[in-house]
């Protein structure tokens with residue numbers, strides 16, 4: 044049942060004119076590929092050593108989020124489709140957020156045996172973001188450590204035929220720039236949004252950054268002919284809630300967007316509530332207001348947790364210190380990264396009960412190390 048504080052927080056967030064927050068779940072850390080800028084197996088906690096949230100936990104979190112007018116949940120990883128219960132997870136999120144919600148996933152699109160886009164769609168998936176960096180199988184394998192872009196393309200076609208919205212995530216690297224442009228050109232004939240993503244100087248990408256980074260400005264310059272009479276596509280038309288600009292070149296069926304976290308977007312645009320595989324919610328990597336949700340799931344106080352998260356997001360918005368920080372958008376790393384030295388740390392909020400706070404601290408110290 045919504046409380047006055049609950050309504051006040053939702054109203055205050057709406058007044059900021061920032062996009063309403065959405066749930067961004069990292070469902071796992073496992074991946075059967077090995078992209079050069081991700082390298083999940085290098086992570087010290089790669090694998091299943093923590094007890095992840097269950098499908099019913101996701102359903103409960105989504106049901107609470109629905110009461111906070113949250114209408115979108117996005118699942119990433121790792122590779123979320125490797126979870127044996129992925130169909131149940133999607134169904135739980137769809138049930139919890141309600142029939143008009145957007146339920147999406149980022150995947151490499153090489154789905155394991157027994158899983159299909161049809162099954163995910165029937166469970167409630169409404170959009171799919173596919174990671175695709177080259178259409179050439181050999182060059183794609185150089186980047187992704189395996190997989191087959193032709194399989195990804197079939198997944199894309201199936202998703203479109205089922206009526207899902209499809210976006211392509213394509214990371215820009217100087218060596219593979221022509222590959223990225225070929226991927227972008229899929230939007231000429233297909234009603235998709237291709238997002239050209241700047242390399243971020245974090246994690247394994249640090250080893251590539253000096254030689255492979257190419258900025259949005261340089262890419263726009265190279266593609267200027269496409270953009271001469273391009274019209275801007277509204278992000279809400281595409282179901283996009285994160286930062287970035289989308290352009291539809293004249294005569295194209297789809298659009299091209301840029302996610303330029305290395306040169307443009309800052310934390311003041313961010314609107315995600317990130318939730319790690321073990322259920323730690325983070326309104327922002329740069330401050331200390333993480334909140335483990337498991338104790339709240341156990342004692343039925345998820346409403347307190349959401350009040351804490353909304354307040355943390357509001358405080359960031361009002362604090363000038365946040366406005367200059369580059370937005371970190373790198374799912375698995377985002378969960379694990381330490382806060383950069385010197386970033387402002389906001390005080391914890393006095394919203395939690397003593398008992399819950401005690402449980403939260405214990406949970407954080409044993410599960411997120």
Ligand code: SF4
Nearest residue numbers: 074076077078081121
């Ligand atoms: S970027 Fe995605 S597909 Fe590539 S290794 Fe990382 S989790 Fe796997």
